Amino acid sequence: MVKEIERFGLPVVHVCTVVPISMTVGANRIVPAVAIPHPFGNPALDVKEEKALRRKLVEKAMKALQTEIETQTVIE
């Protein structure tokens, strides 16, 4: 899906836990996620902490979307 949307001309950020698979399938902008069962959150945190974590991840992804890249890049 990442590749097909990019082929259409829109930049895509792939937020995913297993970065090597994302690299193998050819995503260009990759943001590492939390864990496979809960990529965008962490049930071990309390509500406030988890909201902060989620916001940080989304903001990082938004920034990655605007970042100029030359090759496949992992944005930590």
Added chain:
Amino acid sequence: MKLELGKVFIEDVQFGESTHLDGRILVIDHAELLEAVSGDEHLWKIRVDLAHPGESVRITPVKDVIEPRVKVKGHGGIFPGMLSKVDTVGNGRTHAMKNVAVVTAGKVVGFQEGIIDMSGIGADYTPFSKTHNVVITAEPKAGIKPHDHEAALRTLGLKAAAYLGQAVKDVEPDEIKTYETLAPREAAQLYPELPRVGYVYMLQTQGLLHDTYVYGVDAKKIVPTIMYPTEIMDGAIVSGNCVSACDKNPTYVHLNNPIIEDLYEEHGKTLNFMGVIITNENVTLADKERSSNWTAKLTEFLGLDGAIVSQEGFGNPDTDLIMNCRKIEEKGIKTVIVTDEYAGRDGASQSLADADPKANAVITNGNANEVIVLPPMNRLIGTTAYVDSCAGGFDGSLRSDGSIEVEIQAITGATNETGFVHLSADAY
């Protein structure tokens, strides 16, 4: 460490007055077996059924399959850290009851698969259609938490296998095989001209119904470590997982791991089998990196020339497999990886979720997406209520006549990644 494994080949299983062997027929005292496995506050309505090879019987959903074993001589008892105390096992003598399996069945959480057909085409796809199965089901008590339910069913199966194992304790085995592994320094001197080969044993560790236990420890909490292979034959590794049942290792497979068997078979002939490195398949990238780093480090530490790496499961563990392969190869140690495939129903899709040019020696145990039609069976142990929503199933999988159209990934052990199966593939 040296273990004598005595095998007692059983020809039939029946209920009777007391649990004992009558020649090579296992007679089970039904009431005594129930007494031996009961006592868990989370379960009730425990039921025992027998299912024999060739019968028109379907068992589903299957949780675990366990071979009855008993420790005869040496340290500790069977299933250390789970049933017995945590003594280090793997030496002395153990008796195994061949051709018999304890099967625990029944729903634990949500959707769940694992089908064993005792006859018909489905029987060809599971190794557990050839065993006389003592099938145990139990109902959970109201309000039970899923993790407690899983632990209770897991223990129930182990208890039954340990109870039945007692019946072969004082029996002269039909066959005795001796397995010995020395400490690395002595082992390396034993056959200096032969390549030193180790086995990297990947254990599924991804959460509820996806876990494995080592001496009672949840393996997602371990860092990779070294084991004598004979420890595993005494039940040091126990299954807590059964989802997408085709490529999960039931406890039976841990006890009878064919890669370990074959490495011992070749030990001193074509190779020098140095031992087993166990590792996990966790759900965060940091865990995957750490564990594969440690696995590679331990192959170097053992002075290996080559390693066989087997996977358990599919999807994100493909990355653990490839990381292990790549990092071991980067140490100058050759690898063979043993896996299965999810190549789509037509077999045309990419087989693994991850890949690397260093993974140039691969053994596959079949394509789990292959579709099969399982004929109706006369008797059902468990329930088929979840077939439509199980992994490999789809809306309409369960037909009105009782037949099931499903991917073979729903069949227990169909594409087992230790090679405990008949499926494989050739490259053209």
